Amino acid sequence: MTTPSFSRDEMMTIAAARALGNDDVCFVGIGAPSAACNVARLTHAPNITLIYESGTIGTAPSVLPLSIGDGELCETAVTTVSVPEMFRYWLQGGRVTIGFLGAAQLDRFGNINTTVIGDYDTPTVRLPGGGGAPEIASSCGRIFITMKQSRRGMVETIDFVTSFGHGTGQGDRRALGLDTRGPTLLITDLAIWKSDPETGEFVVSSLHPGATRQAVVETCGWTARFADAVEDTPAPSELELTTLRDLKARTAKAHGASGGSDS
């Protein structure tokens, strides 16, 4: 077994960064990979607009925030607005092209649970809840989801629909009056999954270096589908990796050894 020059976590973050473009307006909610967004900004997408739900618009932090409301976000932002304005004018106003969400539980249709494990009224585990996710999922042009693969996280049926993806398949969004595209991309530590335009299901479209089909299947609670032609995710470039590691190093230095959490 060779020691890779990068970790799975790093690959996941860099694959997510690559999916972002210069013209994107990206809503970085709680739990979302602000590392990915900032790597994109520091590499191929210098003009990307990053919005954190605390009200900071067009922010460009030199270190990763520990929370979605760190002072650095405000200090480097184009403008900082109130939270009601953020949700009314900016998110609901339809100005955000990409919303990033994480998940405690995810199903194959991109429906997400971050509310409870077990029954809502008598939960086994009370999770933090949805925060901005229900409206991020409906108002952003597209939704990107990032999470590490596990059978506990990627499940056949989620316990609670915190935010709506494609419901039980394509067409469900339109039936609810949603004209945004919903989850189109799932980036894990093993693969890139894309939403099938016909069924709304996530389908593996690219495997990260070193990841196998078997590893994907074994760490996924639903029956994983693969595209006809599964591609190989290019390994992180020198620039990508250096940018990410420098960002993490600056963050650790600024916040102490504990720094660098994405939430």
Added chain:
Amino acid sequence: MTTPSFSRDEMMTIAAARALGNDDVCFVGIGAPSAACNVARLTHAPNITLIYESGTIGTAPSVLPLSIGDGELCETAVTTVSVPEMFRYWLQGGRVTIGFLGAAQLDRFGNINTTVIGDYDTPTVRLPGGGGAPEIASSCGRIFITMKQSRRGMVETIDFVTSFGHGTGQGDRRALGLDTRGPTLLITDLAIWKSDPETGEFVVSSLHPGATRQAVVETCGWTARFADAVEDTPAPSELELTTLRDLKARTAKAHGASGGSDS
């Protein structure tokens, strides 16, 4: 005939100023007597809060503005907010104790017309319209009206209800779900009129120096009612008159000879 040491206009403005208190939050709409509000602020009510609908809160102009959005209002304000916020948080929020309104036509129940003379669709005279008046009339704690008396302005029936006073009498406001008091005071160049708590009609409660019952009756298009005990409005004090005249002089100097309009 003696020459009074003050004009009827000055008496009207000063009588209106006296009706305002230190704790009042006063919404000074278009056409309203900002002279009265500022005389109050410069004499007995230094802590009165003046709000202009342009968004300026707690303003303290040294000269009278020519418009409700003069720069001086912003420069001297505690804060300046957007116009949507002004109408949502501040006016609709129920924070304004007194709204000042003027009128092209007024009836005895404090209903006001500033929209059209004649029919709405084929008007004889197209007036500017209501601006903030419809919601000022409903959202402020009390409404004070100032106008010069004339049979053309104080009429039996107004052509259009721009803003609602007491409708056809007391009880009509409550029937509409309004829990504010509506017009309680009418200050003219001849008299102070108060709203009868029983009928909602304006009743003359005080005659200005030199004004007679006959003059009031002759310049009012409805049958004027007088209180059982009609008082004499005290003549302007030296301080009141000096304050008003200094304000007007500063205003004329700042804006040129044309300055000093209240609208």
Added chain:
Amino acid sequence: MARFMTLAEAMKETLSDGDSVAFEGFTHLIPHAAAHEAIRQGKTDLTLIRMTPDVIYDQMIGMGMARRLVFSYAGNPGVGLLRRLRDAVENGWPRKLEIEEHSHAAMANAYEAGASGLPMAVFRGYKGAGLAKVNPNIKSVTCPFTGEVLAAVPALRPDLGVIHAQKANRQGDVLIEGIVGVQKEVVLAAKRSVVTVEEVVEDFADVHPNACVLPRWTISAIAVVPGGAHPSYAQGYYGRDNPSYLEWDGIAADRDRFRAWMETNVLQAKPEDFADRVAMLEKRP
């Protein structure tokens, strides 16, 4: 994404005959230069939207450019009535003008709803007011929690929003300070937007974090037009030219005098002329 261009290019690219357009400004920062450019380009059949149509809409209406007016207070601020508007409403000159009339609260809420991507604005208003009887776009919704009946009006979503602002930075972000009115809302509510600015600066490094800034990607076109708000004012740049507002009352009182004034001061003029018009005005802090 904001592109810097001349005012002539900006209005040509963004405004078409038949469009709905809001030239907004609340006494402060009224986009006179942009309105004059639209007049020079002879745009027609417009639906003009504005809380406080004043001199510029009196001019556009008098030139016969407007098919319809959506508004809440039509006056010459500090002076009185708008005489070209009156002539259009009372006499149909130079053409008939449809009007949709609201209160300030309704218009402000309707812009806010437009900026918020909502189809309607909900507020407590129009209680007992005559406008609710003559304007079919004033409806109501009932609160499902309290049963209270609230007013509802359609959101305003103009094809084009036009404002004047103090400055842009090189990236195209726009800063508005002082009486900010509904300017942010109209840009966010509109499908396209044009902003004229007094100047372009390198960056906004020292600006207050909560100042009113429109990010570059919310704006279609920026044109640098010093003095472009004249005879309105631009806080920090120049004061209000009150005599011009008073003078307008006389100009607008007579159809021929109006036409002659427009020919000289608008049709034969250029955006660059605005800088001269404010040169002698007191600089406001």
Added chain:
Amino acid sequence: MARFMTLAEAMKETLSDGDSVAFEGFTHLIPHAAAHEAIRQGKTDLTLIRMTPDVIYDQMIGMGMARRLVFSYAGNPGVGLLRRLRDAVENGWPRKLEIEEHSHAAMANAYEAGASGLPMAVFRGYKGAGLAKVNPNIKSVTCPFTGEVLAAVPALRPDLGVIHAQKANRQGDVLIEGIVGVQKEVVLAAKRSVVTVEEVVEDFADVHPNACVLPRWTISAIAVVPGGAHPSYAQGYYGRDNPSYLEWDGIAADRDRFRAWMETNVLQAKPEDFADRVAMLEKRP
């Protein structure tokens, strides 16, 4: 009208058992000192309202002060779950906690509606979301113009709103800068309000005209508590004390350790202690 008083007096005068209260702050300016004072005063049966209940609500819930929680995201920012809150919801310790759960958009809109004097907030939300099925306070209204069905939630009108801000002037006006969250809205929406501030200054003469300022007559009580947001931060005064947030995860994990920590650091402490806690923190620009 704002009156200056001690924090102990302010909380005693404004908060009663059984009240609904919102201690608001969005990562920035969280009113820790005020929450600790409420804990010392042993208030009980409270309905706690907040978009992002974090450490202070974990503490109040762990002390058994809360009957009900209205919220949209319950986490320790940058760290993880709230262990006292979980213990209350999952095990009813130290008492059962009713919850009313919303999304951020709903809560932000509900505060905005409260500040606006409306009975409800209307927004486009909860489409397909599970909360709409379990929270009876999520209803809908239909747009009378387009037929679109929009979400409606009751306005938030707490008995008391509590915030921390950078400064007050001598007259009692309050200035909030940076990430302003829903702080203005909660003060305007609440029946009574308490503001703790870092300092009192003579006046705000040099402040930006559109900065977030709460006029004195919108506030009930102001208490000067330097460091009163610790371990949250106050832009311009001190940075966030991240280790304290991490430490909380361990403290809250164990009921006994929690009780002991509260005894030492809250029950036996004073508002004045907060100044010491931020003395060593980096000053943020």
